[in-house]
Amino acid sequence: MNNISLALAFARTLAIDALEAQTLLLHVLNRPLYDRAWLLLNDTLELTGEQHTRYQQALRQLLDNMPLAYLTGVQAFHGLDLQVTPDVLVPRADTETLVDWALSLGLDQASVLDLGTGSGAIALALKHKRPAWTVQAVDQSTQALAVAQKNASRLQLDVVFTQSDWFSRVQSKFDLIVANPPYIAQGDPHLPGLVHEPPSALVSGPLGLDDLQAIVDQAPTFLKAQGWLLLEHGYDQAAAVCDLLRQKGFTQVQSRDDLAGIARCSGGVRPEVK
Numbered sequence: 001m002n003n004i005s006l007a008l009a010f011a012r013t014l015a016i017d018a019l020e021a022q023t024l025l026l027h028v029l030n031r032p033l034y035d036r037a038w039l040l041l042n043d044t045l046e047l048t049g050e051q052h053t054r055y056q057q058a059l060r061q062l063l064d065n066m067p068l069a070y071l072t073g074v075q076a077f078h079g080l081d082l083q084v085t086p087d088v089l090v091p092r093a094d095t096e097t098l099v100d101w102a103l104s105l106g107l108d109q110a111s112v113l114d115l116g117t118g119s120g121a122i123a124l125a126l127k128h129k130r131p132a133w134t135v136q137a138v139d140q141s142t143q144a145l146a147v148a149q150k151n152a153s154r155l156q157l158d159v160v161f162t163q164s165d166w167f168s169r170v171q172s173k174f175d176l177i178v179a180n181p182p183y184i185a186q187g188d189p190h191l192p193g194l195v196h197e198p199p200s201a202l203v204s205g206p207l208g209l210d211d212l213q214a215i216v217d218q219a220p221t222f223l224k225a226q227g228w229l230l231l232e233h234g235y236d237q238a239a240a241v242c243d244l245l246r247q248k249g250f251t252q253v254q255s256r257d258d259l260a261g262i263a264r265c266s267g268g269v270r271p272e273v274k
């Protein structure tokens, strides 16, 4: 398989998704990752020995459940190209639901906190779309914060990053708090397919609700009057998260569907302080 056509045919024999194989090949050939038309126009181009070896290695890693974004180092999210490493969760399209909900609240000069920012995806997408917002983002992982900080610098988006165990080092009150915390239950059957992503970004107690509960419990202290808390959660957790919010006194509790029509985010307005 020394030319482009044969390299893509080889990936098909391994049942590798055609789009992923094309993207890998573009990466190995040092071409823009969107330039699939170029592959078609140059399908007889020979790969060098080194390109051939790198492509084969990368195909093997894909078969071993390595996310494509770790192999290319880039993931598109809400119109931004984010650099990602195995220190951060690969941002998912589902999380754009949370960003779109936050943008739709009609806030002008809002102060916003992103809890568990990872690559910076949510914080950077919000700052990109609402330059007037002041955005702070926290993560407990210093490695993740380094990735997020680099993304912010490269994209020239002014976000303040803080190393913090949820709210432990947060000092202000916010109009809006957003979070996509770990929410997978220990022992969940999907976990073996996610071995390459940081466990600290994924798993949260026996039901997957420990971090969501911790955030709901502490958030009222860090929200201004009428402030919103918006949370991403698992495909089957909307009812449980809405219950947690109501038990804590949040009002206007509601959920939003992801692109697959699954209730993926829930949120509410800060309870009145008596």
Ligand SMILES: C[S@@+](CC[C@H](N)C(=O)[O-])C[C@H]1O[C@@H](n2cnc3c(N)ncnc32)[C@H](O)[C@@H]1O
Binding pocket: 088, 089, 090, 091, 092, 095, 115, 116, 117, 118, 119, 120, 121, 122, 138, 139, 140, 141, 144, 164, 165, 166, 180, 181, 182, 183, 200, 201, 202, 211
């Ligand atoms: C599911 S990932 C979300 C990453 C990013 N916000 C996104 O949507 O792509 C959860 C993030 O929460 C962080 N995290 C986990 N426990 C935390 C804690 N106690 N305090 C702060 N961040 C935490 C992880 O390091 C990880 O970056």
